[in-house]
Amino acid sequence: MKFGVVVFPGSNCDRDVxxxxxxxxxxxxxxxxxxxxxxxxxxxxxxxxxxxxxxxLRCGALARSAPILRAVVEHAHKGGYxxxxxxxxxxxxEVGLLPGALVRNRNLHFICDRVxxxxxxxxxxxxxxxxxxxxxxxxxxxxxxxxxxDRDTLQHLEENQQVVWRYTDNPNGSLGDIAGICNRQGNVLxxxxxxxxxxxxxxxxxxxxxxxxxxxxxxxxx
Amino acid sequence: MSAAPAKREGLTPQEYELVCQKLGxxxxxxxxxxxxxxxxEHCCYKHSRPLLKQFPTQGERILVGxxxxxxVVQVSEDIAVCFKIESHNRPSAVEPFQGAATGVGGILRDxxxxxxxxxxxxNSLRFxxxxxxxxxxxxxxxxxxxxxxxxxxxxxxxxxxxxxxPVYNRNPLVNAMAIGILPLNQASPVKAAAAGVxxxxxxxxxxxxxxxxxxxxxxxxxxxxxxxxxxxAVQVGDPFLEKLLIEACLEAFATGxxxxxxxxxxxxxxxxxxxxxxxxxxxxxxxxxRVPARANNLTAYEYLLSESQERMLLVVDKERTAEVKAIFxxxxxxxxxxxxxxxxxxxxxxxxxEIAAEVPAKALAEETPVYYQPLPPPPDxxxxxxxxxxxxxxxxxxxxxxxxxxxxxxxSIASKQWIYRQYDHQVLNNTVxxxxxxxxxxxxxxxxxxxAHHTHLGLGAAVDGNGRYVYLDPYEGARLAVAEAARNLSxxxxxxxxxxxxxxxxxxxTAVGYWQLHEACRGIAAACRELGTPVTGGNVSLYNETIDAxxxxxxxxxTPVIGMIGLVEDIRQTxxxxxxxxxDVIYLLGRWDASLAGSEYLASRGLITGRPLAVDMxxxxxxxxxxxxxxxxxxxxxAHDCSDGGxxxxxxxxxxxxNLGCRIDLSVLPLSLSSLAxxxxxxxxxxxxxxxxxxxxxxxxxxxxxxxxxxxxxxxVTDNDRFVITDVLDVSLSQMRDAYYxxxxx
Numbered sequence: 001m002k003f004g005v006v007v008f009p010g011s012n013c014d015r016d017v018x019x020x021x022x023x024x025x026x027x028x029x030x031x032x033x034x035x036x037x038x039x040x041x042x043x044x045x046x047x048x049x050x051x052x053x054x055x056x057l058r059c060g061a062l063a064r065s066a067p068i069l070r071a072v073v074e075h076a077h078k079g080g081y082x083x084x085x086x087x088x089x090x091x092x093x094e095v096g097l098l099p100g101a102l103v104r105n106r107n108l109h110f111i112c113d114r115v116x117x118x119x120x121x122x123x124x125x126x127x128x129x130x131x132x133x134x135x136x137x138x139x140x141x142x143x144x145x146x147x148x149x150d151r152d153t154l155q156h157l158e159e160n161q162q163v164v165w166r167y168t169d170n171p172n173g174s175l176g177d178i179a180g181i182c183n184r185q186g187n188v189l190x191x192x193x194x195x196x197x198x199x200x201x202x203x204x205x206x207x208x209x210x211x212x213x214x215x216x217x218x219x220x221x222x
Numbered sequence: 223m224s225a226a227p228a229k230r231e232g233l234t235p236q237e238y239e240l241v242c243q244k245l246g247x248x249x250x251x252x253x254x255x256x257x258x259x260x261x262x263e264h265c266c267y268k269h270s271r272p273l274l275k276q277f278p279t280q281g282e283r284i285l286v287g288x289x290x291x292x293x294v295v296q297v298s299e300d301i302a303v304c305f306k307i308e309s310h311n312r313p314s315a316v317e318p319f320q321g322a323a324t325g326v327g328g329i330l331r332d333x334x335x336x337x338x339x340x341x342x343x344x345n346s347l348r349f350x351x352x353x354x355x356x357x358x359x360x361x362x363x364x365x366x367x368x369x370x371x372x373x374x375x376x377x378x379x380x381x382x383x384x385x386x387x388p389v390y391n392r393n394p395l396v397n398a399m400a401i402g403i404l405p406l407n408q409a410s411p412v413k414a415a416a417a418g419v420x421x422x423x424x425x426x427x428x429x430x431x432x433x434x435x436x437x438x439x440x441x442x443x444x445x446x447x448x449x450x451x452x453x454x455a456v457q458v459g460d461p462f463l464e465k466l467l468i469e470a471c472l473e474a475f476a477t478g479x480x481x482x483x484x485x486x487x488x489x490x491x492x493x494x495x496x497x498x499x500x501x502x503x504x505x506x507x508x509x510x511x512r513v514p515a516r517a518n519n520l521t522a523y524e525y526l527l528s529e530s531q532e533r534m535l536l537v538v539d540k541e542r543t544a545e546v547k548a549i550f551x552x553x554x555x556x557x558x559x560x561x562x563x564x565x566x567x568x569x570x571x572x573x574x575x576e577i578a579a580e581v582p583a584k585a586l587a588e589e590t591p592v593y594y595q596p597l598p599p600p601p602d603x604x605x606x607x608x609x610x611x612x613x614x615x616x617x618x619x620x621x622x623x624x625x626x627x628x629x630x631x632x633x634s635i636a637s638k639q640w641i642y643r644q645y646d647h648q649v650l651n652n653t654v655x656x657x658x659x660x661x662x663x664x665x666x667x668x669x670x671x672x673x674a675h676h677t678h679l680g681l682g683a684a685v686d687g688n689g690r691y692v693y694l695d696p697y698e699g700a701r702l703a704v705a706e707a708a709r710n711l712s713x714x715x716x717x718x719x720x721x722x723x724x725x726x727x728x729x730x731x732t733a734v735g736y737w738q739l740h741e742a743c744r745g746i747a748a749a750c751r752e753l754g755t756p757v758t759g760g761n762v763s764l765y766n767e768t769i770d771a772x773x774x775x776x777x778x779x780x781t782p783v784i785g786m787i788g789l790v791e792d793i794r795q796t797x798x799x800x801x802x803x804x805x806d807v808i809y810l811l812g813r814w815d816a817s818l819a820g821s822e823y824l825a826s827r828g829l830i831t832g833r834p835l836a837v838d839m840x841x842x843x844x845x846x847x848x849x850x851x852x853x854x855x856x857x858x859x860x861a862h863d864c865s866d867g868g869x870x871x872x873x874x875x876x877x878x879x880x881n882l883g884c885r886i887d888l889s890v891l892p893l894s895l896s897s898l899a900x901x902x903x904x905x906x907x908x909x910x911x912x913x914x915x916x917x918x919x920x921x922x923x924x925x926x927x928x929x930x931x932x933x934x935x936x937x938x939v940t941d942n943d944r945f946v947i948t949d950v951l952d953v954s955l956s957q958m959r960d961a962y963y964x965x966x967x968x
Contacts (some may be wrong), residue, residue, distance in 0.1 A: 009553065010462050012375070051462060052460030054460070112646045113643055141373070183731070
């Protein structure tokens with residue numbers, strides 16, 4: 001399976017993701033520079049964490065206009081897989097691939113911690129290697145991770161089972177304890193927790209690894 | 223021109239004379255400004271250099287020692303690490319957020335300048351009484367500033383230490399340490415020496431403005447009520463720009479087209495260009511009209527002394543200038559040729575078509591004043607403190623359990639979770655031991671850019687400096703600080719390698735101040751020699767004193783902060799401080815005795831006195847080496863340094879970290895100590911370890927051979943959620959947790 005990791009100026013988890021997909025899992029992984037327009041034939045696009053363009057103005061707001069984003073949106077509309085982690089999730093909401101927005105944490109501080117999150121559905125390519133309602137600790141590291149949407153949007157998300165990850169002990173004030181959501185079709189996933197930081201046994205936790213192995217397995221059997 | 227403008231630049235009349243001699247004429251305003259910053263204590267160590275000279279600096283792993291932007295230590299055949307600590311005390315007192323943020327930015331550029339990729343940040347902070355609103359606002363600002371910069375730049379803040387004491391009330395200490403990785407097969411460390419007459423000087427990064435003008439000489443002056451007016455001397459940081467600068471510089475260095483690099487930190491353009499020229503025995507011509515500026519009508523003086531952040535000066539191979547510029551432009555950064563290397567060994571500065579300054583480079587960067595001072599006699603306070611004995615202690619009416627809980631809630635001992643939770647400590651995917659889990663941090667030394675680089679090699683890092691001990695006994699206190707840093711590394715299984723030091727002291731121009739500095743340096747030198755950990759560089763911050771409400775100058779504790787790195791051959795062979803399993807057996811390695819002198823307990827009763835127990839370095843080394851060995855062999859499952867708060871606090875911390883209780887019997891220890899000293903007394907060379915019952919025999923056999931009689935079985939790990947010391951105290955885990963996690967500064 002071919003992975004593409006988008007690199008904006010200010011991305012800082014790009015190499016961490018590539019370390020997992022290529023370094024640990026041996027999948028060919030390409031860095032996609034923000035000014036490029038070609039996805040180089042990758043199967044999965046990952047928008048990594050960081051501070052794209054310094055996150056000036058508003059998190060993810062400037063990244064929305066990057067040339068590569070047009071290709072990413074097109075890829076998503078064609079059913080291609082897109083994963084946004086942390087800043088990547090913020091960008092997905094800014095570009096309109098996912099609803100809602102991520103605003104300042106409830107306590108106004110940046111939070112770096114490991115927090116329990118629950119798998120709300122495991123019938124997606126992203127979560128098929130987890131069990132339904134499994135609770136796992138995942139690392140978070142964000143200042144603006146409080147998920148916000150109007151009541152109708154939240155209702156739609158719930159009705160359509162678009163909430164994929166939910167905090168069991170809400171760290172940042174997210175509405176509905178939402179830690180991660182997908183689009184209606186399920187091919188676009190955005191999440192604030194960092195699965196790539198919990199994928200390397202040498203660092204103590206592999207709770208995020210099934211997300212990546214699930215993706216790769218589905219591709220192999222497809 | 224005369225002494226008055228010289229004084230404004232921080233130069234004495236004698237120094238002004240010397241400047242005139244060097245130039246063969248009187249300096250103009252810009253030149254005088256250049257001498258003022260380059261000859262400040264911050265840049266040239268004129269008072270501390272004779273003392274720093276006694277530090278051991280050589281070792282078989284030391285590739286680069288003091289005098290460069292950062293030390294470089296070889297850790298394996300193909301990997302070296304680069305590390306350094308630096309203070310930003312004065313800016314953080316005036317504007318805590320930007321002061322601390324730019325402190326982080328500056329130390330990261332020191333690492334980058336060596337050609338290394340920054341992979342970790344640590345910090346050592348000192349604040350006054352946290353109840354004081356001024357202090358609280360500084361603390362909030364400093365922590366937010368470090369978080370802002372480190373998180374955005376994408377380098378994990380993996381460890382640190384924080385102490386609180388009213389002596390730091392108006393003079394917080396903010397020391398930031400950074401570590402970089404330097405794969406030796408890719409390139410040798412980038413040089414600081416300019417070379418190749420005719421090679422262009424390339425200015426890269428942020429534009430130049432009026433911010434931070436003369437920050438270095440500000441840093442070498444005493445703080446006063448007027449310090450807020452020095453706000454323009456505080457720089458403003460942009461971590462996003464720094465992130466781009468790191469990526470672009472490393473890409474440029476990898477081409478081999480960069481001849482030399484210097485960070486524009488203290489004294490900006492002046493320092494970077496004069497140091498490059500002096501080191502290379504060449505000169506540099508700078509044309510200020512070509513320097514990218516963010517403000518209109520900057521004077522030559524302002525250009526030369528601006529400390530605008532996120533700027534670097536490179537000397538580039540003249541045939542490959544376009545190639546290097548293109549890399550910076552791709553990252554959206556300015557890259558302008560602002561001058562060239564010349565034969566004549568001077569820094570020649572052009573502004574508006576005229577020579578605005580011309581100074582021999584070595585006069586600025588190398589032939590700086592140095593002051594040898596005689597050692598004053600020990601000050602009176604020391605004699606008084608050393609006479610103190612425990613008998614003088616007023617009776618204690620609290621129970622041992624109550625004392626323990628109150629110590630656990632003491633800001634200097636309590637969990638710093640409120641702080642480190644605001645720092646991204648996991649980015650780069652190499653953090654092995656998380657903050658709060660052990661006495662030192664451990665990161666994996668994996669190349670960040672090479673996805674094929676699989677390794678178990680790691681690096682331990684710790685920062686330590688108990689200022690109270692150093693105040694009470696500068697020589698022994700400094701040795702204790704070095705010993706504790708090494709012990710902290712040994713407690714995770716890391717073998718101490720090398721030191722970077724940050725000397726935070728009061729004025730060296732007072733007898734007490736100089737005596738403290740002199741004795742502490744002697745202590746650091748002795749301990750580093752004894753432990754085989756050379757000093758590879760560091761930073762000196764003097765004149766740390768504030769005016770109290772009564773108008774009296776009060777110096778801070780002499781606070782040398784020791785940053786130490788250690789080798790971890792296999793990151794899978796490391797341990798943390800918390801108990802691991804019910805039934806495990808607990809041992810104390812090392813000394814059994816302890817003293818309340820200089821202890822946290824004594825401080826909690828408002829007493830700063832006594833003479834702390836000195837370290838017996840032979841025993842210390844033995845205890846540490848035994849601990850590392852036992853960790854490598856997999857015998858020991860947890861290890862924790864017994865330091866601030868004494869044995870009772872160390873045991874409690876192991877319970878809290880492991881989320882398990884323990885039952886302890888101290889009757890195995892000799893009975894000559896008071897219960898207070900036994901529980902809360904402090905001493906070096908003590909490590910608490912736990913082992914599974916099945917390994918106890920192996921442990922005893924090993925210790926009998928390798929540690930003489932210096933070990934004591936204390937008890938066992940239990941699952942009843944209680945910390946029990948037979949006949950002494952019995953506290954629940956939740957009570958301890960409530961106390962330990964009680965600190966919030968929202």
